[in-house]
Amino acid sequence: MADFIVGLTGGIGSGKTAVSDRFAALGVKVVDADVASRVVVEPGQPALKEIAAHFGEHIIGSDGGLDRAALRKIVFAEPQERTWLEQLTHPLINAYIRDELASAESDYAILAHPLLVETKQYRICSRVLAVDVPESLQIERTMARDGNDRAQVEAIIAAQATRAQRLAVADDVLVNDRDLNHIDAEVAKLHKHYQQLAQAAQQK
Numbered sequence: 070m071a072d073f074i075v076g077l078t079g080g081i082g083s084g085k086t087a088v089s090d091r092f093a094a095l096g097v098k099v100v101d102a103d104v105a106s107r108v109v110v111e112p113g114q115p116a117l118k119e120i121a122a123h124f125g126e127h128i129i130g131s132d133g134g135l136d137r138a139a140l141r142k143i144v145f146a147e148p149q150e151r152t153w154l155e156q157l158t159h160p161l162i163n164a165y166i167r168d169e170l171a172s173a174e175s176d177y178a179i180l181a182h183p184l185l186v187e188t189k190q191y192r193i194c195s196r197v198l199a200v201d202v203p204e205s206l207q208i209e210r211t212m213a214r215d216g217n218d219r220a221q222v223e224a225i226i227a228a229q230a231t232r233a234q235r236l237a238v239a240d241d242v243l244v245n246d247r248d249l250n251h252i253d254a255e256v257a258k259l260h261k262h263y264q265q266l267a268q269a270a271q272q273k
Contacts, residue, residue: 071178073267078185079200082211098173102182109161199239
């Protein structure tokens, strides 16, 4: 596993991907829990068969893949179904994350995880970076991006850690309420800082 791991988190619509993409462009190994969550339920994976058996074949799209939008509606409406799904997929996701972090060759690695706080995965991180935006902006961005209605977006936000909970575990905060040039500048500063911290940690 990488010696120095920066946990990157933020609520839905906060712009985590825009931030992690910029770290990746600087040569940093980025392990994305959202990617992991898709990989473990790809066609041919045992988890997809279990999900279809539990929720019904209608949860499988015409391309043979998981209809994630249909599944999201079910699990956010019925908490017990979300619990069932998490118990199936979280161990698989965690194993994928560990394997990917182990292969990191950059000075430090980024673990991009929307549920970093909820899953307690921040405990394996050397440092936590929270991407923070006002909730009104989260709702506006997510509705525009995903075509969800306000009630659905608010339900997703309610199911995630609160801003206060994320900020309580964060060592660094990137306020993403401006343009992409602002993100570029902030990530460049953080990258230099994390390189210095990672190199110092290696010398201990």
